[in-house]
Amino acid sequence: MHSRTVFFVSDGTGITAETFGNAILAQFEMKPRHVRLPFVDTVDKAHQAVRQINHTGDAEGKKPIVFTTLVNMEVLKVIQSGCKGMLLDMFGTFVRPLEQELGIKSHHRVGRFSDVSGSQEYSNRIEAINFSLAHDDGQSHSDLAGADVILVGVSRSGKTPTSLYLAMQCGLKTANYPLIPEDFERRQLPPALEPHRKKIFGLTIQPERLSKIRNERRPESRYASLENCRTEVSEAEAMMRRAGIRWLSTTTKSIEEIATTILQELWPERLRY
Amino acid sequence: MHSRTVFFVSDGTGITAETFGNAILAQFEMKPRHVRLPFVDTVDKAHQAVRQINHTGDAEGKKPIVFTTLVNMEVLKVIQSGCKGMLLDMFGTFVRPLEQELGIKSHHRVGRFSDVSGSQEYSNRIEAINFSLAHDDGQSHSDLAGADVILVGVSRSGKTPTSLYLAMQCGLKTANYPLIPEDFERRQLPPALEPHRKKIFGLTIQPERLSKIRNERRPESRYASLENCRTEVSEAEAMMRRAGIRWLSTTTKSIEEIATTILQELWPERLRY
Numbered sequence: 001m002h003s004r005t006v007f008f009v010s011d012g013t014g015i016t017a018e019t020f021g022n023a024i025l026a027q028f029e030m031k032p033r034h035v036r037l038p039f040v041d042t043v044d045k046a047h048q049a050v051r052q053i054n055h056t057g058d059a060e061g062k063k064p065i066v067f068t069t070l071v072n073m074e075v076l077k078v079i080q081s082g083c084k085g086m087l088l089d090m091f092g093t094f095v096r097p098l099e100q101e102l103g104i105k106s107h108h109r110v111g112r113f114s115d116v117s118g119s120q121e122y123s124n125r126i127e128a129i130n131f132s133l134a135h136d137d138g139q140s141h142s143d144l145a146g147a148d149v150i151l152v153g154v155s156r157s158g159k160t161p162t163s164l165y166l167a168m169q170c171g172l173k174t175a176n177y178p179l180i181p182e183d184f185e186r187r188q189l190p191p192a193l194e195p196h197r198k199k200i201f202g203l204t205i206q207p208e209r210l211s212k213i214r215n216e217r218r219p220e221s222r223y224a225s226l227e228n229c230r231t232e233v234s235e236a237e238a239m240m241r242r243a244g245i246r247w248l249s250t251t252t253k254s255i256e257e258i259a260t261t262i263l264q265e266l267w268p269e270r271l272r273y
Numbered sequence: 274m275h276s277r278t279v280f281f282v283s284d285g286t287g288i289t290a291e292t293f294g295n296a297i298l299a300q301f302e303m304k305p306r307h308v309r310l311p312f313v314d315t316v317d318k319a320h321q322a323v324r325q326i327n328h329t330g331d332a333e334g335k336k337p338i339v340f341t342t343l344v345n346m347e348v349l350k351v352i353q354s355g356c357k358g359m360l361l362d363m364f365g366t367f368v369r370p371l372e373q374e375l376g377i378k379s380h381h382r383v384g385r386f387s388d389v390s391g392s393q394e395y396s397n398r399i400e401a402i403n404f405s406l407a408h409d410d411g412q413s414h415s416d417l418a419g420a421d422v423i424l425v426g427v428s429r430s431g432k433t434p435t436s437l438y439l440a441m442q443c444g445l446k447t448a449n450y451p452l453i454p455e456d457f458e459r460r461q462l463p464p465a466l467e468p469h470r471k472k473i474f475g476l477t478i479q480p481e482r483l484s485k486i487r488n489e490r491r492p493e494s495r496y497a498s499l500e501n502c503r504t505e506v507s508e509a510e511a512m513m514r515r516a517g518i519r520w521l522s523t524t525t526k527s528i529e530e531i532a533t534t535i536l537q538e539l540w541p542e543r544l545r546y
Contacts, residue, residue: 013533020293023342024367036544063374069296074459086374087368094297099374101276101359102334106300124526129434136406161402162436168528194315254395255441260286269437271309 003054006065007051009079010074014023014038020090021067032065040070046078071108084272121171128167128174135175136160141192144175149198149266151176152189152240153203154232155223156213158250158258162203165255170263170270184235189243201262202240203248207233211249276308278329279338282322282352284345287311293363297334313343321454327357344381353451357394394444401440401447408448411435414465417448420537423469424449425462425513427505429486429494431523431531437474438528443536443543457508462516473511474535475520480506482524 006025014036025032035056040049057064058122064085070076071091080087095106128148134140135147137160144150149172150157159176166174177190193200207229214224222228240247246265250258263270279298281290287309308329310322325400330337337358343349353360368379402420407413408420410433417423422445424432432449439447450463466473478501479535487497495501513520519538523531536543 002526013529015529016292016296017290020363023289023372024364027344027364027381028367028371028375028377030375030377034546036536038537038544064375065371071300086370087374088370090293091297091300093366094363095300095360097359098297098301098338101338102301102303104301107302108300125528126434129437132543133406133409133433159397160406161441164402164441168434168437168441203515255398256288257285260288264311266456271311 003032004030004060004062005035005065007049007053007056007085008034009040009066009068009070010036010038011041011070011075012038014069015162016065017069020069021065021088023085024067025065040075041072041167043078044076046075047082050079050082056083057084071106073108101261124171125168128171129164131173132163132167134174134243135173136163138190140175144192144196146173147175147196147199147260148172149174150193150200151203152179152193152200152245154179154210154229154236155207155249156210157203157205158255159187161204161255162250162258162262165259166262170259170267172267172270179236179239181232183239184232187239187242189239189245197243197245200243200245201266202236202245203258204233204237204240204247204249206249206251223227276305277303277335277337278308278472279330279340280322280326280358281307281309282313282339282341282343283309284343284348285311285312285313287342290340290342290363293342294338294361297340298338306440313348313378314345315349316347319348320355323352323355327355330357344379346381359529397444398441405436405440405448406447408446409436410517411450411463413448417447417465417469418471420448420472421445422447422526422535423466423473424476425452425466425473425518426520427452427478427483427502427509429483429490430476430478431528432476434528435523435535439535443532443540445540445543452505452509452512454505457505457512460512460515462512462518470516470518471530472539473518474539475509475518476531477506477510477513477520477522479524 008014008021010017018036037049040046053064053066066083066085067088067090068079069090099106107227149166151163153159163174163176166172177193183190207226211224211226211229218224248261281287281294283290291309313319313322326337326339339356340357340361340363342354342363372378400482422439424436424447426432436447436449439445450466456463480499482501484497484502491497521534
């Protein structure tokens with residue numbers, strides 16, 4: 001049961017407003033309804049947003065919570081003066097003290113993504129995505145020298161989502177390679193990876209969780225059996241320990257947490273730029 | 274030249290702090306140095322962060338700007354009392370007025386990603402990523418009924434990054450299909466897609482930009498020539514118009530803007546949940 005609605009109003013995508021607003025709301029034991037209103041970039045659309053917010057408030061009998069990241073002052077003024085919700089103006093709250101500290105005026109330009117499509121950073125992201133797709137699941141050994149990160153781990157330990165996240169959000173060309181029985185028999189990393197050991201990062205996972213994930217794909221298979229998962233995980237961990245590569249357990253971690261840890265270990269300069 | 278450093282301090286990944294802080298900083302004509310300090314979740318680490326921030330401030334002779342999304346009060350207090358930077362406590366600023374409005378206390382739990390890895394939403398994201406990988410670039414016609422979105426467009430119009438973004442960030446199973454000369458000759462969408470017309474969204478792009486992108490991959494080719502790009506784009510747009518499918522131009526848009534527009538058009542309920 002939702003008893004209250006939270007709006008995220010932005011003249012851009014509203015992703016920043018929603019990400020940040022959700023992090024704040026996560027501090028409360030409540031399940032509000034979420035409504036993202038993106039691209040509210042004209043006075044007309046602002047009036048429309050106000051109507052929608054006030055209508056919701058009347059229907060629920062409770063003030064809607066309204067997070068805004070509006071930089072267009074005309075639009076913001078319409079919301080400020082007409083909206084009966086509780087307004088949390090995320091930009092204004094911090095921009096004004098910053099103007100004082102920095103001694104410069106903000107320029108009220110819309111959207112952190114605007115016109116990024118022509119930028120170098122943006123084409124790096126796209127190039128990294130293409131690289132990671134071509135090097136998913138050990139598909140290619142070509143140009144491993146060009147990789148920024150090489151992930152290894154048993155099948156279904158989280159390599160593919162992590163690779164794509166590192167490519168898409170951090171612009172890192174990320175290859176990933178499964179560790180398979182042949183590697184365990186040789187007791188060595190796949191030979192093609194040896195020269196690139198410094199870029200290798202390992203992912204491991206609790207056997208119980210791995211077995212559950214694999215069972216969803218191939219129920220009742222030997223591949224998914226707890227016994228086999230235990231063997232594979234223990235072989236893989238022993239190998240990573242011998243090879244002296246860094247690794248972490250993905251069992252209770254989100255892609256974002258895994259990616260941030262990999263940045264700290266392999267690319268700390270991506271956290272300082 | 275950087276003249277001032279901005280820190281993003283979090284007891285989680287710091288992604289929220291950095292995303293939001295950057296959106297605010299984008300309002301100013303300045304290029305500060307960025308330092309993200311993730312996983313600051315103990316008093317010891319807080320003291321370490323304080324030393325780093327103050328050292329930077331002394332070296333630069335300017336107050337560092339410090340965005341924090343700390344929920345651990347002990348950690349926050351160390352930063353508040355010891356740090357000589359300009360502290361922007363993003364959570365505290367909004368959490369306190371929200372406690373008043375909601376009439377409940379916040380629980381100071383760390384991290385919007387904590388322990389999400391076992392949740393249904395999280396496994397939906399992973400499943401969507403796998404689906405999108407298997408249905409990238411028209412690789413498979415199987416289970417198109419299971420797709421949430423089907424993107425079409427000429428080669429290099431932005432389909433792959435958009436598909437992966439929709440899967441990873443929105444949990445939407447997104448297939449993508451290139452429109453190729455055979456389709457233009459038949460003057461019809463690829464036949465396998467016909468039954469799923471309602472889920473199709475088209476991407477187009479300015480021929481000049483397309484030619485530039487293609488030239489980076491295959492310089493001097495007919496494929497990349499401006500003339501060929503013009504023909505393909507005009508055929509593709511004519512076909513999408515005839516088929517009555519919705520489409521947009523990706524030329525100056527970021528993945529995030531494209532994805533948000535697709536949500537508005539095909540999955541508005543994903544913006545309201």
